[in-house]
Every structure is written in C-alpha cells, then in structure tokens.
Amino acid sequence: MTREHPGNPVILDAAARQILQSFSEKAAALTGPDTAAADLANCPVRDVLGRMGDKWSLLILVALSQQPHRFSALQRAVGDISKRMLTQSLRMLERDGLVSRQVFPTKPPSVEYALTTLGEAALVPVAGLIDWAAGAHDAIRAARLRYDAEAGA
C-alpha cells in the first residue's frame, strides 16, 4: 500500500489494517454517492464532518458532555469563545439536533443547553479521535521540527 517510501516501516497491526481496507467504500462516500459526483459539497459525510470540523462545535459538545450548561457557564467552560460565536455555534448545533435549548422564564432569564441523544452519540466517535490526537501529538510535533529544520537549511 505504501510501497518503499523511506521512513515507513509499516508496523500497523492487523486490526488497523482491516479498517484501512474498508476505506474503499468510505472514499466513495466522500467523493459523492452518485455516479457523476456532481455535487461534492452536498455529500452527506462532508457536510456532517464540516460541522464537527469548525472551530467551536466540537469544544461545545465536549463541554456539554459533562452536564447541561447555561449560556455564560458554557462560555467560561470553552474558554476563549466570544458571545457572538457561541450563539452562532449553538444555533447550528441546535438546528442539527445535537443540542437542545430550554428557556427558563425567570428574571433575569436563563437558558440551559444540553446534549440530545444524537449529540451524545456523536461524541462516541469523537472520543476516538481525541484519544488519537492526544497520543499522536508528540510524533507530530517531532515531525514538524524535522521538517522545519530541513526547510531552514
């Protein structure tokens, strides 16, 4: 699969290789389910992944995984998100059915955001990605140092 590229010892285990094989179908799903591949932007996988890939959605979902949060509490939990982006991201997550919004008509009003079942289910595959990212970070940082050193020379 990777031929004789340098620095590629191929040490993946059998289970991983199994998964890699299944990508022939996944690749098809990414380039469009239909024959002509006319509308790549509207491909199911790409538009769902686009939402998870934006700057804030994932962080918000993880913050909500702990417990429901009110607006301000959520802003503090995420850390460096502006009110503008928090509102906007929450609207999109609510629209996609991943987050529920419940208003308590107190004075002053308070609004509680929580994960829906769909939102919780989304976090399951996300957990795998986060684990990988945490584990691979050292290798990636090392690779960057190597690359940048060569570029500077």
Add this chain to the structure above:
Amino acid sequence: MTREHPGNPVILDAAARQILQSFSEKAAALTGPDTAAADLANCPVRDVLGRMGDKWSLLILVALSQQPHRFSALQRAVGDISKRMLTQSLRMLERDGLVSRQVFPTKPPSVEYALTTLGEAALVPVAGLIDWAAGAHDAIRAARLRYDAEAGA
C-alpha cells in the same frame, strides 16, 4: 446528565455511556493541560484536530488510503480541489509526518504521495467518525427541516 429536556429519551447503550463518562478527562485536555489555561490555541488536541478539521486534509488522507497517488491523480481523486489548495494541504500533511513525498527525477518530473505509518494510524479513528457521519446524516437532515420549519412560522 441530560436532565428532563424535552425530546431526549436517552436510549444510548451501556458501552456508549461508558465512553461518555471518560470525557471528563478529555474535556480537560481540550481546555489546556495546564492550570491557568493560558494558551488554549496551543493545546495539543486542538491543534491536531484543527488539521483534521480543515477543508481538505481529511479528503486527501482518505484518497491516499487506497494507494499512493501522483499530484494530478490526487487532484482528480479528491474532485474539486484547486492546485493551490492541494499543494498547500499536502505540505502541511507532509510537515506533520502524515504523508510522504517522493520525487522521481524523470522528464517530465513526477511526484508520488503516500501515507506514512502515522498517516495510516490517523485513519483508524477517522473511520469511526465517517461511519457515524454516514449513519447520522438522515437524522441531522430531519432535524434541520424541523428547525427551519419552526423558524419560518
């Protein structure tokens, strides 16, 4: 965890709930490993996820999962990526050690891109995300229709 929010029947299975519990640690990793959370942008998980989340990297990795590709072949495989973005994305993936680049000094020159072992490993968690996205797409589309209908009313 989700309290009594409407439309949230909580039907996740035990394995999924188990994973959700583990997010207390993951949430900490996202908001920064250090106490003050001074540098959220430099958090390991966030910067690795940022790379997977950009518009093209994931598509390129999936395309390469089939086999090594030359530049033009890769552009055709992804579909609607410009040369500019393909070059730029490949440089970043190479820098991060996920993709290897090998030049064959023929005339005209040809360049072959392939996954590294690190790149192949990255696709394992990605596969889980793609599977989820494919499965959840119907529910998400339905949620959007519902949301947009209410907004229009």
Add this chain to the structure above:
DNA sequence: CAGGATCCCTTTCGATACTG
C-alpha cells in the same frame, strides 16, 4: 443574563497566469 446588530479586520480559498 442571554442574546441581536453592526463594524471591520483577518484568513481562506479559487481563478488565472507563469515556470522548471
């Protein structure tokens, strides 16, 4: 408290043209 509205800067990205 929970936002909506506006302004404006920055980054992203595609199209085009050019090079070894």
Add this chain to the structure above:
DNA sequence: CAGTATCGAAAGGGATCCTG
C-alpha cells in the same frame, strides 16, 4: 507534470454597543 506567484472575492471571527 508539478508546482509557484499574485489577485480579488468571500467567509470567519472579534469588539463594541444595544435590548428585553
């Protein structure tokens, strides 16, 4: 073939002010 360089359009996103 495999890029690089430049330009302009568009989207992303922060800061600030205003409201119920």
